[in-house]
Amino acid sequence: MSVPGAPKVRTCVGDCLDVLHDMEPESVDLAYVDPPFFTQKIHRLNTRDGSATFSFRDIWGSDHSYSDFIYQRIRRTRTVLKSSGSLFFHCDKAASHIIRLLLDSIFGPEQFRSEIIWSFRRWSNAKKGLLPAHQTIFFYSKTDNFKFNTFYQEYSPSTNIDQIMQKRIRDSRNKTVYARNEKGEVVGNGIKKGVPLSDVWEIPFLNPKAKERVGFPTQKPVLLMKRIVELVTDEGDWILDPFCGSGTTLVTSKLLNRNSIGIDISEEAVELTKRRLEAPLFTESPLAQRGRESYRRHESYAATYLFGVAYTPVHRNTGIDGLLKEEVAGLPVFVRVQREGESVSQAVSALRKAARNKGDCRLVVIATHADLFDSGRFADVDVIPSTAFALNEYIKKRRPSTQRPPRTGDEGLISRGQKPNSKGA
Ligand SMILES: C[S@@+](CC[C@H](N)C(=O)[O-])C[C@H]1O[C@@H](n2cnc3c(N)ncnc32)[C@H](O)[C@@H]1O
Incomplete structure (x- = not known):
């Protein structure tokens, strides 16, 4: 109201x-x-x-x-x-x-x-x-x-993706287990917003x-x-x-x-x-801010590329970096950010492997560099270029052939071989 x-x-x-x-x-x-x-x-x-x-x-x-x-x-x-x-x-x-x-x-x-x-x-x-x-x-x-x-609070860093995603039921001995379909795959429970306060x-x-x-x-x-x-x-x-x-x-x-x-x-x-x-005054809590900062640092590399996206960071899983907070076409979406020194196909394989037992879902790889980028080969995985990658490509295409490229990093963009800073910012 x-x-x-x-x-x-x-x-x-x-x-x-x-x-x-x-x-x-x-x-x-x-x-x-x-x-x-x-x-x-x-x-x-x-x-x-x-x-x-x-x-x-x-x-x-x-x-x-x-x-x-x-x-x-x-x-x-x-x-x-x-x-x-x-x-x-x-x-x-x-x-x-x-x-x-x-x-x-x-x-x-x-x-x-x-x-x-x-x-x-x-x-x-x-x-x-x-x-x-x-x-x-x-x-x-x-x-x-x-x-x-x-209200919801974020999952603790020790929460794994199965705890976030999967539906739980009680077995014949009244023990809590993950629900599985007839093919033996675990069944999802929709996107959860976090842990209730x-x-x-x-x-x-x-x-x-x-x-x-x-x-x-x-x-x-x-x-x-x-x-x-x-x-x-x-x-x-x-x-x-x-x-x-x-x-x-x-x-x-x-x-x-x-x-x-x-x-x-x-x-x-x-x-x-x-x-x-x-003159009502409110002091922002430095502790709450510090908490958010350390959380951001924890997400580190992936957070650099997923900044501004509504997602739940996935900890303790080497193949998946995040789970989008919104489903796409009724399915959960797992995201992986292409690592330095990793080709897009390697990123796709790592994500596919990690999502193998997660039931029906969509997979997205954020491509961060160009050399091995080939989205045409992956029918089951959407490959989206990161902003830095897309912008670098844009600059490259419009650069006169006689002009030497500036040293990477001078533009404030993250490109191959350049590590994001320790704060992940
Ligand atoms: C613990 S303090 C409240 C502090 C307040 N929450 C704040 O953030 O500033 C308790 C207050 O109760 C008031 N008080 C005590 N007896 C009262 C009564 N019978 N009726 C109304 N207020 C009373 C006191 O004057 C005191 O200001």
Whole structure:
């Protein structure tokens, strides 16, 4: 659904219990709840320039008083959720055991969807015991008919092509095996988009120099909120944060074209939220970027030639470099990039051999150099010249016979005998 105009944002100062009572029932699509965690501390932090200090109190008489506080507010939060809505409750080891039981009693255990582990790296002085490096986010839906947008993550480099492609069935002993047709060939299962997103999320903690950091204690990263928001809402939906602190949920909602309501008992927190909303900032994760880079490096040579193509890299297979994300004429397409020192016929043979037991499919070789290129000989394999190859041929054809060719590589193109650089770029 697209939203006409800018997303709407409402902020309120007060105890969220009172504000929630005044809200219309069944009016929000997502509630993200990030309350005090039962740490028995006062959380305090200065802004980077030292001009302000933000704090909130997280000290309780007993675990009963904490659970009663949470219970009342979450019961009311459930009321304002639409029947297709979801709640994400953020907590850590201090009270996760209490929260899970409370949420079960409010939503019903059957509405429990996931226990998300937000995992991050932390540098800290050694102390006796394990370094805490995760927090927990409980995901509950109001009903079975909840909104959910499926996301996929790439296969890990250790996944082989058979795991990606082949249909699996259970044999007579109830063991999972690859399905085969009457000729004994394995049967494909269509193109898969990747692995469905798991419940362990590696998203970096905000580092002290992150642009989006505003000096609020326990401020959450926009990147984390982005994932939650995109998972269970669409543009134009309403998102509620009853403990909004510095307003990360509202900033994320605005950036993603969702409407939002933020409540906090601290007037200073709500003022800070309003200021953040004037110029919403989002820090691209260097870790996510590094991850993508190392992934690209892993694909190396083939990636140089397949850049811009929607494909799944195939690791651990010497004959196939990639599987196109889209089928062609109802068949999966395997691709091999012709290697340096390899003729097109050798590339074709290697690809044919690798695809022999993969069932019905189409095969494509990307020819990267000219000398042995002869597409006419391969009825079962399509041979497509790479851009660099085609362009070099184009230049060659139009070069006056008296002109000497420049040294290979000067043109920024990859030609025979020139290795792509180590970044695969
Ligand atoms: C863990 S912080 C939220 C941090 C926030 N997610 C962010 O990214 O900045 C918890 C917040 O709950 C607020 N709070 C505590 N009791 C409250 C209540 N009864 N109603 C509303 N807000 C409350 C605190 O003032 C604090 O800002």
